[in-house]
Amino acid sequence: MAISITPAAADRVRSFLASRGKGLGLRLGLKTSGCSGMAYVLEFVDDLNDDDELYDVDGVKIIIDAKSFIYLQGIELDFVKEGLNEGFQFNNPNAKGECGCGESFTV
Numbered sequence: 001m002a003i004s005i006t007p008a009a010a011d012r013v014r015s016f017l018a019s020r021g022k023g024l025g026l027r028l029g030l031k032t033s034g035c036s037g038m039a040y041v042l043e044f045v046d047d048l049n050d051d052d053e054l055y056d057v058d059g060v061k062i063i064i065d066a067k068s069f070i071y072l073q074g075i076e077l078d079f080v081k082e083g084l085n086e087g088f089q090f091n092n093p094n095a096k097g098e099c100g101c102g103e104s105f106t107v
Contacts, residue, residue, distance in 0.1 A: 002073045003028070003064070005057045009079040009088060013060050020044060025054070025061025028077065029068040038071065040090050 005013075017023045023044045033039035045063045048054065053069060055062045064072060076091040 002069075003055050003057050003062055004076045005060055005062070006076065006078040007058070009077045010058050010060045012079040012088075017044070022046060024048070025063050027052075027063045027065075028072060028075070029065055030071055042088060 013026050017025075023046055025045050027041065027043045027045045029041040029043075030038050031041050045052075045061075048063065049065065051066045052063050053066065055064065062077075071094055072092065074093045078089040078091060080086065080089050
């Protein structure tokens with residue numbers, strides 16, 4: 001499988017979807033942003049677009065559009081808690097560098 005998700009991230013996504021009460025899964029994508037060029041996008045998906053691919057990763061449906069997939073192949077989605085902070089972490093083997101604030105990356 002080209003995409004992986006840790007148990008902590010899978011539990012968090014399931015919790016968000018249950019709280020939301022609807023949704024097909026979670027979109028993992030990219031947008032042009034920041035000083036390094038690309039930023040990750042996470043959003044709930046209710047309907048698939050024509051260029052979307054649906055992946056069932058450990059019981060969690062991940063939706064990725066074809067343009068983003070080439071930069072996300074091999075990525076691991078994690079959910080981490082550090083003190084009072086918590087959030088999704090992207091372990092992307094394609095990323096060659098990121099900006100100082102961690103907001104964007106380059107491939």
